[in-house]
Amino acid sequence: MSTQRMTLAKGLNSGLRKAMEDDPKVILMGEDVGKLGGVFRITEGLQKDFGEDRVIDTPLAEAGIVGTAIGLAMRGYRPVVEIQFDGFIYPAFDQIVSQVSKMHYRSLGALKLPMVIRVPFGGGIGAVEHHSESNEAYFAHTAGLRVVACSDPADAYWMIQQAIASDDPVIFYEPKRRYHERAEVDLDAPPVGLYDARVVRPGTDLTLLTYGPMVKTCVQAAEAAATEGHSLEVVDLRALSPLDRKTIFDSAKKTGRVVVVHEASTFLGMGAELAALVQQECFYHLEAPVLRVGGYNLPYPPSRFEEHFLPDLDRVLDTVDRSLAF
Amino acid sequence: MHHETTVAPSMEHDITDGGPDMVQFVDGDGNRLPTCEANEPYAQIVEDMTSEDARSMYRDLVLVRRMDAEGHALQRQGELGLWPSLLGQEAAQVGAGRALRPQDYAFPGYREHGVAWCRGVDPVNLLGMFRGVNHGGWDSNQNNFHLYTIVIGNQMLHATGYAMGMQRDGVVGTGNPDRDAAVMAFTGDGGTAQGDYNEALVFASVANAPLVFFIQNNQWAISEPNYKQFRIPPYQRARGFGFPGVRVDGNDVLAVYAVAKAAMDAARTGQGPTLIEAFTYRLGAHTTSDDPTKYRSAAEVDIWREKDPIKRMRGFMETKGHADPTFFTELEEEADELAARIRRECQQMPDPEPVTMFDKVYVDQHPVIDAEREQFAAYQASFVQEGGN
Numbered sequence: 001m002s003t004q005r006m007t008l009a010k011g012l013n014s015g016l017r018k019a020m021e022d023d024p025k026v027i028l029m030g031e032d033v034g035k036l037g038g039v040f041r042i043t044e045g046l047q048k049d050f051g052e053d054r055v056i057d058t059p060l061a062e063a064g065i066v067g068t069a070i071g072l073a074m075r076g077y078r079p080v081v082e083i084q085f086d087g088f089i090y091p092a093f094d095q096i097v098s099q100v101s102k103m104h105y106r107s108l109g110a111l112k113l114p115m116v117i118r119v120p121f122g123g124g125i126g127a128v129e130h131h132s133e134s135n136e137a138y139f140a141h142t143a144g145l146r147v148v149a150c151s152d153p154a155d156a157y158w159m160i161q162q163a164i165a166s167d168d169p170v171i172f173y174e175p176k177r178r179y180h181e182r183a184e185v186d187l188d189a190p191p192v193g194l195y196d197a198r199v200v201r202p203g204t205d206l207t208l209l210t211y212g213p214m215v216k217t218c219v220q221a222a223e224a225a226a227t228e229g230h231s232l233e234v235v236d237l238r239a240l241s242p243l244d245r246k247t248i249f250d251s252a253k254k255t256g257r258v259v260v261v262h263e264a265s266t267f268l269g270m271g272a273e274l275a276a277l278v279q280q281e282c283f284y285h286l287e288a289p290v291l292r293v294g295g296y297n298l299p300y301p302p303s304r305f306e307e308h309f310l311p312d313l314d315r316v317l318d319t320v321d322r323s324l325a326f
Numbered sequence: 327m328h329h330e331t332t333v334a335p336s337m338e339h340d341i342t343d344g345g346p347d348m349v350q351f352v353d354g355d356g357n358r359l360p361t362c363e364a365n366e367p368y369a370q371i372v373e374d375m376t377s378e379d380a381r382s383m384y385r386d387l388v389l390v391r392r393m394d395a396e397g398h399a400l401q402r403q404g405e406l407g408l409w410p411s412l413l414g415q416e417a418a419q420v421g422a423g424r425a426l427r428p429q430d431y432a433f434p435g436y437r438e439h440g441v442a443w444c445r446g447v448d449p450v451n452l453l454g455m456f457r458g459v460n461h462g463g464w465d466s467n468q469n470n471f472h473l474y475t476i477v478i479g480n481q482m483l484h485a486t487g488y489a490m491g492m493q494r495d496g497v498v499g500t501g502n503p504d505r506d507a508a509v510m511a512f513t514g515d516g517g518t519a520q521g522d523y524n525e526a527l528v529f530a531s532v533a534n535a536p537l538v539f540f541i542q543n544n545q546w547a548i549s550e551p552n553y554k555q556f557r558i559p560p561y562q563r564a565r566g567f568g569f570p571g572v573r574v575d576g577n578d579v580l581a582v583y584a585v586a587k588a589a590m591d592a593a594r595t596g597q598g599p600t601l602i603e604a605f606t607y608r609l610g611a612h613t614t615s616d617d618p619t620k621y622r623s624a625a626e627v628d629i630w631r632e633k634d635p636i637k638r639m640r641g642f643m644e645t646k647g648h649a650d651p652t653f654f655t656e657l658e659e660e661a662d663e664l665a666a667r668i669r670r671e672c673q674q675m676p677d678p679e680p681v682t683m684f685d686k687v688y689v690d691q692h693p694v695i696d697a698e699r700e701q702f703a704a705y706q707a708s709f710v711q712e713g714g715n
Contacts, residue, residue: 053494058529059525059529061525061528063483063525064525064526064529067480067482067487067525067526068483068486068487069487070483070487071483071485071488071489072488073487074472074488074491075488094477094480095480095483095522098477099480102461104688105461105686106462107461107465107466107473108461108462108463108686110465111466111473143695146688146692166689167689168688168690241694
């Protein structure tokens with residue numbers, strides 16, 4: 001068994017490397033992805049080993065990066081595009097929602113766009129504006145796109161390879177504040193399906209539905225709750241579109257209480273869909289309304305506010321208490 | 327309260343005159359113009375054309391115009407929801423389309439019916455999206471002609487990426503003309519303002535992509551004339567992106583063909599992109615939803631009617647004796663038959679089965695779509711059970 005301890009960033013790097021070795025049609029594109037290895041060093045060393053034709057330093061133009069990746073995908077390539085920061089994806093929004101998501105549909109299935117759009121997302125790193133956003137709901141709302149988020153090194157390693165292998169376009173969210181956290185990665189173990197949610201920590205009293213950077217926070221909350229005698233189940237959704245309904249509903253029915261936790265603003269966020277779905281499908285099993293913990297409905301604030309803006313252990317536990325009190 | 331505002335000075339210019347840089351071979355009466363500085367680089371291409379080439383190009387012009395007229399009529403009769411007419415731009419599109427080889431790839435906007443024709447797309451297939459039965463009724467890889475793109479300028483980037491793919495596939499500059507390939511990307515003068523267009527020029531330039539940007543400057547972006555869109559015409563702006571730009575008389579099919587062929591040859595052999603600005607005119611409305619009498623004068627339209635590309639080419643052919651009267655008569659009959667077929671097949675085009683609405687959103691199965699398809703099918707079936715239809 002080949003197990004290595006690595007960071008989430010290294011997991012992505014190793015996964016990208018493996019995908020490029022396995023398929024010569026896989027190419028990487030983005031700003032600074034070449035010699036620099038990306039601003040987070042996710043593509044470090046790949047241009048040196050695979051050449052400038054496969055690891056393309058692009059002009060600084062997000063619509064251009066995504067738009068040209070569409071053409072490359074039409075030509076038979078599997079582009080993996082890096083958007084430097086979450087808040088920089090908006091210039092490419094039109095290409096993603098008008099073209100990437102619809103090409104297969106409007107060609108009646110004749111064209112495939114097997115491309116991955118990698119997006120470092122979320123806050124908590126003290127960045128300036130436009131560097132800390134969680135815009136997953138925009139893309140999960142758009143039919144034709146698949147949206148996933150990794151949360152730990154093993155998933156990072158496997159999910160990026162699975163996303164690249166997908167014949168559908170995938171928006172791939174990477175929790176930037178977890179890039180440097182380490183864990184054991186079994187390079188031989190069969191991976192979890194890309195669209196399967198995962199019960200990270202089993203429990204019986206309440207379900208925390210979460211993904212990306214909040215998975216760790218929720219696990220910490222569950223550990224803290226355990227000291228007070230509450231058994232919380234933590235479900236890492238992993239896929240935001242399509243949602244793994246079975247795992248979500250099984251957990252909700254088992255515990256009878258659900259709290260959704262994400263960094264994005266709650267209004268019309270992923271939590272709104274999850275709450276609606278759970279009450280629709282699990283109504284008679286619920287002991288409390290589905291509650292949400294998320295960012296406030298503000299533009300992402302200056303970083304001196306972010307410890308108040310972002311859900312943290314206390315806010316999660318406070319909401320857990322509200323749910324348990326019903 | 328009165329505000330002082332500073333507005334840009336009017337840059338109105340003569341939109342009927344392409345200026346001395348414009349490549350042109352045939353005058354309004356069909357006379358071959360002498361070789362001059364502007365057209366000299368392309369003169370040999372025109373010289374090499376045969377009578378048969380001229381007849382076949384003229385045939386394309388006439389059939390494309392007829393197809394377009396039929397599309398317009400079908401919209402007026404309620405068979406189509408919308409039709410963007412190319413009336414007046416036949417020479418620009420046929421000249422460009424004929425410069426493509428089978429292995430080349432074209433990325434159109436939504437008015438490129440003439441290019442589609444040259445790529446071998448059945449005109450009936452162009453009607454599907456305007457009738458509302460699909461978003462594009464042809465397999466783009468069969469004709470190497472991409473689906474129409476409605477959002478202005480999006481396709482310029484797809485074309486650029488596709489050309490970058492050709493480079494990586496090693497089909498550029500191999501020395502084998504049957505193998506070497508390039509891309510042609512189409513938009514209008516309005517499209518040149520879009521970010522995607524400008525980003526495409528940047529990417530193509532940096533990558534030295536095998537790509538020809540073909541701008542049909544038809545003078546009007548819906549109601550906005552050129553001077554509301556740019557201070558410097560597209561062909562001159564190309565230089566700023568790092569590659570050549572050429573203005574060609576878009577109503578002179580020989581000139582367009584020659585310029586497009588030279589540019590495609592350069593792209594295929596690895597010399598990188600060229601921008602062609604075909605100086606032409608939209609004689610009709612932007613689409614059937616538009617009313618051009620609100621924003622432009624009849625006098626202007628009349629000037630351009632005199633520059634009609636088909637009239638001009640016919641004059642050239644008669645002057646040069648490239649065709650006898652029978653050719654023209656037979657061609658009219660062929661056009662009538664084409665129009666009748668388009669009409670018949672358009673009217674016969676069935677509405678799609680409702681449940682197919684859920685098909686091909688994703689390549690792989692998607693539980694949300696699958697569940698909604700099932701719900702929809704069950705809902706439809708419930709009417710049948712109740713004795714409906």
